[in-house]
Amino acid sequence: MDARFWLLQTFNALSYGALLFLLGSGLSLIFGVMRIVNLAHGAYFLLGGYVALSVIWSTGSWALALPAAAVAVAAIGLLMERIFLRPLGFDPLRQVLLTVGFAFLFQQGALDIWGGDNMDIAPPAALTRSVLVGGLYLPVYRIFMIGLATVIGVALWLAMEKTRMGAAVRATVDDAQMARGVGIDTSRISMLIFALGSALAALGGVIGGAFLGIYPGLDFQILPIAFAVVIIGGMGSLTGAAIGALVVGLADNFGKALFPEVSYFTLYAPMALLLAVKPTGLFGRE
Amino acid sequence: MNVSLIRNRRNLLAVLAVLLLVGVLTPHTGPFLTLLVTRALVFAILAMSLDILLGFTGLASLGQAAYLGVGAYLTAILATRYQFGLGWSFWIVIVLGALAGAATAALFGLIAIRASGVYFLMITLALGQCVWGLAYRWNSLTGGDNGLNLPGRPTFGIAMASDLNWFYLVFGFFAVSLGILYLLVLSPFGRSLEGIREQEVRMRILGYNTWLHKYLAFVIAGAFGGLAGVLWATTNGHVSPEDVVLTTSVDALLMVVLGGSGTLVGGAIGSAVVLFLREYLSTLVPWWQYALGGVYVLAILYLPGGLMSVPVRLRQWRARETGAATLAAAPQ
Numbered sequence: 001m002d003a004r005f006w007l008l009q010t011f012n013a014l015s016y017g018a019l020l021f022l023l024g025s026g027l028s029l030i031f032g033v034m035r036i037v038n039l040a041h042g043a044y045f046l047l048g049g050y051v052a053l054s055v056i057w058s059t060g061s062w063a064l065a066l067p068a069a070a071v072a073v074a075a076i077g078l079l080m081e082r083i084f085l086r087p088l089g090f091d092p093l094r095q096v097l098l099t100v101g102f103a104f105l106f107q108q109g110a111l112d113i114w115g116g117d118n119m120d121i122a123p124p125a126a127l128t129r130s131v132l133v134g135g136l137y138l139p140v141y142r143i144f145m146i147g148l149a150t151v152i153g154v155a156l157w158l159a160m161e162k163t164r165m166g167a168a169v170r171a172t173v174d175d176a177q178m179a180r181g182v183g184i185d186t187s188r189i190s191m192l193i194f195a196l197g198s199a200l201a202a203l204g205g206v207i208g209g210a211f212l213g214i215y216p217g218l219d220f221q222i223l224p225i226a227f228a229v230v231i232i233g234g235m236g237s238l239t240g241a242a243i244g245a246l247v248v249g250l251a252d253n254f255g256k257a258l259f260p261e262v263s264y265f266t267l268y269a270p271m272a273l274l275l276a277v278k279p280t281g282l283f284g285r286e
Numbered sequence: 287m288n289v290s291l292i293r294n295r296r297n298l299l300a301v302l303a304v305l306l307l308v309g310v311l312t313p314h315t316g317p318f319l320t321l322l323v324t325r326a327l328v329f330a331i332l333a334m335s336l337d338i339l340l341g342f343t344g345l346a347s348l349g350q351a352a353y354l355g356v357g358a359y360l361t362a363i364l365a366t367r368y369q370f371g372l373g374w375s376f377w378i379v380i381v382l383g384a385l386a387g388a389a390t391a392a393l394f395g396l397i398a399i400r401a402s403g404v405y406f407l408m409i410t411l412a413l414g415q416c417v418w419g420l421a422y423r424w425n426s427l428t429g430g431d432n433g434l435n436l437p438g439r440p441t442f443g444i445a446m447a448s449d450l451n452w453f454y455l456v457f458g459f460f461a462v463s464l465g466i467l468y469l470l471v472l473s474p475f476g477r478s479l480e481g482i483r484e485q486e487v488r489m490r491i492l493g494y495n496t497w498l499h500k501y502l503a504f505v506i507a508g509a510f511g512g513l514a515g516v517l518w519a520t521t522n523g524h525v526s527p528e529d530v531v532l533t534t535s536v537d538a539l540l541m542v543v544l545g546g547s548g549t550l551v552g553g554a555i556g557s558a559v560v561l562f563l564r565e566y567l568s569t570l571v572p573w574w575q576y577a578l579g580g581v582y583v584l585a586i587l588y589l590p591g592g593l594m595s596v597p598v599r600l601r602q603w604r605a606r607e608t609g610a611a612t613l614a615a616a617p618q
Contacts, residue, residue, distance in 0.1 A: 037404055084587070094586050096346075097540060097543055098583060101579050104578055104579035107579075220533050227408065262424065263419070264415065264418065268416045272409055275397075
């Protein structure tokens, strides 16, 4: 347990946190805008990975797989929101259960199309090398993950803070009824955010597919972790999602390395306690 | 509607008749279906325990599998480590399982009952994941990913190793649980729970300690969850983290909503439908999960009252039809 151990674990935690940010930010925005607990979010992650695999098989291009998966899954999310979730109106329990029903349907669909094997999404050769930084060998791919999540995070933050649309989204998060009152089309905002959230989850699936693998059941394995991110950070807040992703990344990595037998407990128990003390999370607005 | 479904004498007779039918017919359906019905009955106890929270108190919990897990792991650990619960001591394990479920719920309730609505959903999800995390990772106690294999079902006078004997015992536990929970929801305590579901603030103003009512309901639900866990472990002869995953909690919730929340027996019907689709249909066709997902989606979209509301809905529909017919036939 020397300095190298701590540095390397912190680096791994950061890169895992980057992946969790992609997964959690979408879930957080969806909850913030629509108050929907989307239990199909793990399925979006998994579907993103599968679509990317198909694109890679047919075109050989990993770079093309990223946008293709994002667009395809965004379309699925958008249809789900338009056709099924929106007509339900505000009824949290029925919405939650409906998203689970879809998660099961997606699971079976993915199994039929892509089979039950565990598959990896191989990144291009340029990203599979390692570089020597300060005496540590760091995989380029993990550096790329951190970079991509940072770029997306900054872009989202700018869009939310500096554009008219972003202001409308923030207004909807704070008070949807009031936002409608001042002429914001909250229905359109919900649609956009749902599509954006699904696309982010799908990107996470493609990126994460390289080291988590892509297999049936991953959807419900990753889902609680996404919720940990959102709950710790606070629902509906981008900054919160980023902090939550970091915290969960660190807790998960160090938990597994230091106390393997209780590692998940050390992740979820603080989450439950935090929720009890401050239901809106560390950075949530209410 | 919930109230009438439960208090109606005719409905009560119908439930008793169906129970009798299940008890009499199941043994003649062959070993596969007998075991399937046994498993459905165990899950029905879990679903009914959740209905106390969801249907009668208005608390949607996404962590009910935790109590099933506590009961199941307790049974497995006692049996494999201490060879306890393989004879008459099984009855002590039953009590211990229910107590362990109640104790876990008593602890979790302190954290969860503060929240309501979507936040309650999330807290119970997190608490359920705590139990899953321990089951999955605490190798030295729980066997980790592989789980624990029980040495076999208990023998006390009669050998429970026989699936048929075991079915009768589980059936008995189910019937007793249904009876106790039925009396509970009819009691003044159960009535206050329904009051809290409808108008929590008003109940508080009337002087009810709503926190305590919800807390007690949570603990009682945990006790029955623990009981279901003991039966679940003994039925399968195996426990693993798979029994405690989030999807098990989700399943329990869907069973209640599918059958009809606030009706108790709705949870049992939901459990039967889901286990039938999952374990019987899956042996026949490869697309069974489409059927399961489809049933969920359709029921949530078009049948908010669950399957238990079908007779009422049919009656309403027929009344409307005949009403329209008389109206059309009436002279202008």
